[in-house]
Amino acid sequence: MNKIFLIISREYITRVRKKSFIAMSIIGPLLIAALYAVPFLLAVYNNEEKVIKVVDESGLFIDKFHDSDKITFVFEELSSDFQQVKENFKGSSYDALLYIPDLNIEHPKGISIFSEKGISSLLQNDIENTIEKEIRDIKLKRSGVDVQVLQQLKTNVKINIISLNGGGEEKQSAIAATVVGAFGGILIYMFTFLYGAQVMRGIIEEKSNRIVEVMISSVKPFQLMMGKILGIAGVGLTQILIWVLLGLVITGVITSVVGVDYADLPINKSELIQTQLNQEIQSNPMDSEFVKGLLTIDYVFIVIAFVFYFLFGYLMYAALFGAIGAAVDSETDSQQFMLPVTLPLILSIVMSGAIITEPNGMIAFWMSMIPFTSPVVMMIRLPFIGFSWELLLSMGLLVLGFIATTWVAARIYRVGILMYGKKVTYRELSKWLFFKF
Amino acid sequence: MELIKTEHITKRYSEHVALDDVSITIPTGSIFGLLGPNGAGKTSLIRIITQITAADEGRVYFQEEKLAPHHVSKIGYLPEERGLYKKMKVGEQLIYLSQLKGLRKAEVKRKLKYWIDKFEIGSWWNKTVEELSKGMQQKVQFIATVLHEPELLILDEPFSGFDPINANIIKEEILQLRDKGATIIFSTHRMESVEELCDYMALLNKSKKVLDGKKKDIKEAYRSNTFIVDTQAELPLLPAGYQVIASNRHEDGFFRSRIKLDPHIDTNALLSLFTGFTTVCGLKEDIPSINDIFIETVNQSQVPQKLVIK
Numbered sequence: 063m064n065k066i067f068l069i070i071s072r073e074y075i076t077r078v079r080k081k082s083f084i085a086m087s088i089i090g091p092l093l094i095a096a097l098y099a100v101p102f103l104l105a106v107y108n109n110e111e112k113v114i115k116v117v118d119e120s121g122l123f124i125d126k127f128h129d130s131d132k133i134t135f136v137f138e139e140l141s142s143d144f145q146q147v148k149e150n151f152k153g154s155s156y157d158a159l160l161y162i163p164d165l166n167i168e169h170p171k172g173i174s175i176f177s178e179k180g181i182s183s184l185l186q187n188d189i190e191n192t193i194e195k196e197i198r199d200i201k202l203k204r205s206g207v208d209v210q211v212l213q214q215l216k217t218n219v220k221i222n223i224i225s226l227n228g229g230g231e232e233k234q235s236a237i238a239a240t241v242v243g244a245f246g247g248i249l250i251y252m253f254t255f256l257y258g259a260q261v262m263r264g265i266i267e268e269k270s271n272r273i274v275e276v277m278i279s280s281v282k283p284f285q286l287m288m289g290k291i292l293g294i295a296g297v298g299l300t301q302i303l304i305w306v307l308l309g310l311v312i313t314g315v316i317t318s319v320v321g322v323d324y325a326d327l328p329i330n331k332s333e334l335i336q337t338q339l340n341q342e343i344q345s346n347p348m349d350s351e352f353v354k355g356l357l358t359i360d361y362v363f364i365v366i367a368f369v370f371y372f373l374f375g376y377l378m379y380a381a382l383f384g385a386i387g388a389a390v391d392s393e394t395d396s397q398q399f400m401l402p403v404t405l406p407l408i409l410s411i412v413m414s415g416a417i418i419t420e421p422n423g424m425i426a427f428w429m430s431m432i433p434f435t436s437p438v439v440m441m442i443r444l445p446f447i448g449f450s451w452e453l454l455l456s457m458g459l460l461v462l463g464f465i466a467t468t469w470v471a472a473r474i475y476r477v478g479i480l481m482y483g484k485k486v487t488y489r490e491l492s493k494w495l496f497f498k499f
Numbered sequence: 500m501e502l503i504k505t506e507h508i509t510k511r512y513s514e515h516v517a518l519d520d521v522s523i524t525i526p527t528g529s530i531f532g533l534l535g536p537n538g539a540g541k542t543s544l545i546r547i548i549t550q551i552t553a554a555d556e557g558r559v560y561f562q563e564e565k566l567a568p569h570h571v572s573k574i575g576y577l578p579e580e581r582g583l584y585k586k587m588k589v590g591e592q593l594i595y596l597s598q599l600k601g602l603r604k605a606e607v608k609r610k611l612k613y614w615i616d617k618f619e620i621g622s623w624w625n626k627t628v629e630e631l632s633k634g635m636q637q638k639v640q641f642i643a644t645v646l647h648e649p650e651l652l653i654l655d656e657p658f659s660g661f662d663p664i665n666a667n668i669i670k671e672e673i674l675q676l677r678d679k680g681a682t683i684i685f686s687t688h689r690m691e692s693v694e695e696l697c698d699y700m701a702l703l704n705k706s707k708k709v710l711d712g713k714k715k716d717i718k719e720a721y722r723s724n725t726f727i728v729d730t731q732a733e734l735p736l737l738p739a740g741y742q743v744i745a746s747n748r749h750e751d752g753f754f755r756s757r758i759k760l761d762p763h764i765d766t767n768a769l770l771s772l773f774t775g776f777t778t779v780c781g782l783k784e785d786i787p788s789i790n791d792i793f794i795e796t797v798n799q800s801q802v803p804q805k806l807v808i809k
Contacts, residue, residue: 068598076587272582276643279549279576280599282568480551493513 066285073264073293078300087301091308112157112185117147120165126196133185151176160189167197240418240445246368247441251411254376254437255404257298258383262396264290265387265479274479283476291380298376367444370457375437378464379407381471388478389486406434414442421446430456433463470495502527502651502682503548508557510543517543518554519706525684525699530677532693532714533686535703536797541686542579544703545653548684549576572601575649579656581640583628589639590624593646600647607646614642617672633660641669645676652676653684658692670696690790700789702796709800714789721792725759725785726766732777740764741772753780
């Protein structure tokens with residue numbers, strides 16, 4: 063077993079020393095930080111105040127538009143012809159001109175915004191909503207609804223989701239759970255793809271270098287294959303670890319510079335969660351439901367499940383990628399085998415939307431049982447189902463799937479690595495499974 | 500004593516039989532030539548001995564033990580298709596490959612000193628393999644094969660890719676390793692190096708062993724009492740028992756003839772035929788080269804098979 067350790071450490075060290083690995087390790091968190099910092103900085107520094115001139119011929123909306131931090135509405139009596147107002151507006155310091163003609167509230171038409179630079183769709187929405195609301199109120203009043211009743215009609219509903227798993231009752235936020243689960247799923251998807259492909263490339267390289275014959279006169283093919291798979295798994299885990307640590311440092315620096323207080327947030331496993339968390343806080347400072355939700359998720363449980371699905375999902379796919387690498391002579395030949403292997407992985411990401419909307423549906427259940435889709439799908443479902451027999455069954459099936467695919471892959475591998483210059487078909491591959499060695 | 504003994508090895512692939520009932524014995528301390536045309540089964544046999552694959556039938560013994568995984572550390576294998584990790588540094592690569600053969604890092608470094616001096620490769624230590632010329636890569640690979648001082652060294656076309664000077668260095672090293680007690684299996688098409696180096700040989704053709712034994716004995720068996728005689732004048736008519744196979748005027752002016760003698764006739768009798776008639780400039784026995792034996796045996800073993808097909 064000393065030999066497999068040697069192989070693992072070679073695979074690990076040569077990759078970790080590569081410039082591309084170091085670059086990815088630094089650029090990765092920077093990109094994520096940028097993703098988080100850009101909107102933030104834009105929000106902070108691009109705080110230009112907009113002044114909108116309102117000309118309301120109908121007189122229905124006077125003082126109905128409320129000024130916000132960024133937008134000020136200035137009403138102007140229509141003293142002269144509107145054409146004249148338009149002419150005046152062109153040279154003025156106003157950012158936009160909102161024109162409301164004398165309206166028939168049954169068929170409101172002709173409301174226009176004039177602007178030289180264009181306005182954001184957000185502002186347009188805002189104005190439309192205000193007008194719609196006013197017209198509705200007017201209509202309601204006309205049909206005899208009391209103003210007080212009108213006010214009572216507005217109810218603010220916030221649903222508390224209580225999870226009954228793990229013995230105690232815990233408050234959960236569906237959004238927070240979704241974000242954490244989906245993030246774990248995407249991470250598994252990304253790394254399985256990236257590092258599985260590395261296993262394949264490594265094996266093709268050994269094969270085309272012809273070093274493989276020297277190697278397997280010293281070690282067993284299975285040791286060589288598993289050594290590579292495990293070594294690359296180590297590289298992947300190292301990459302994640304570096305990202306997390308660097309991410310924490312960067313977040314820390316930005317925090318101290320910008321002065322936002324993160325102290326009450328959980329310093330958790332991935333800083334992308336933090337990023338999203340932060341964005342959420344910025345965009346919605348009043349509503350801390352999301353943050354509370356994040357705080358109530360059982361992270362130890364999620365992290366353990368994540369590591370499990372990450373490792374076994376990767377191991378299973380890496381074995382298959384390895385088998386492909388052994389069966390072909392060059393990367394261009396690998397395409398025909400890549401598709402069926404990657405299809406379930408892609409499918410589980412494509413279906414993630416459906417799974418989030420119905421985490422306990424048939425599709426979600428079966429996809430989280432089938433080992434090829436379960437690593438990603440189960441991570442998405444996990445915050446909704448918690449610790450249960452489903453989880454245990456899915457984990458058990460994944461381990462079985464891993465053993466089965468590794469068995470298949472090892473058999474294809476030991477034949478394939480010594481086979482050159484032959485276009486391999488699926489029939490051929492299936493024969494290799496039962497070759498006597 | 501034999502180092503390797505194979506008994507009735509048979510290896511089948513889906514479409515063909517690679518080895519058919521091959522039994523060979525490789526004596527300890529010998530250089531054993533494994534010969535045969537392309538596709539004869541040499542590589543299949545080597546792969547079975549190196550435990551890269553296993554035989555379908557038959558047994559292999561290493562020093563009279565059944566061949567087992569722990570024997571790999573006693574074997575060094577230089578495949579015909581050379582290969583190293585291109586992006587790995589020479590020093591690290593040699594250490595890695597030797598560690599896989601069971602050496603410790605300190606041992607590797609100590610043993611490497613000899614080879615570094617021998618091949619003058621000290622300055623390559625921190626270069627990646629792809630920076631080296633092809634000949635240099637071959638040297639590195641040769642070192643990787645022999646560094647763990649294997650008891651059995653399997654060399655598949657060891658001289659390909661070397662210039663004559665370096666080929667000679669490698670040849671000297673092979674002989675030295677043999678003198679130190681290593682047994683060498685030497686697979687090649689280059690018959691002159693078989694002639695020069697091998698003590699024993701086996702000839703495979705179409706997955707069967709067609710010939711094996713001591714080189715000397717084989718050559719002895721192929722002697723046909725044929726002589727090459729160079730004479731000043733054209734050959735006279737020779738009496739019975741002297742069969743002239745060919746006689747031509749040589750470009751230097753003399754006549755060269757190949758004469759096969761009946762078993763009881765010796766060279767003195769042959770010479771006496773020419774005395775007083777012409778001057779004999781040269782006489783030597785026409786011993787078949789390994790190359791001739793190779794071609795003859797392969798052709799012979801092919802004839803009956805062709806007949807069977809018809």
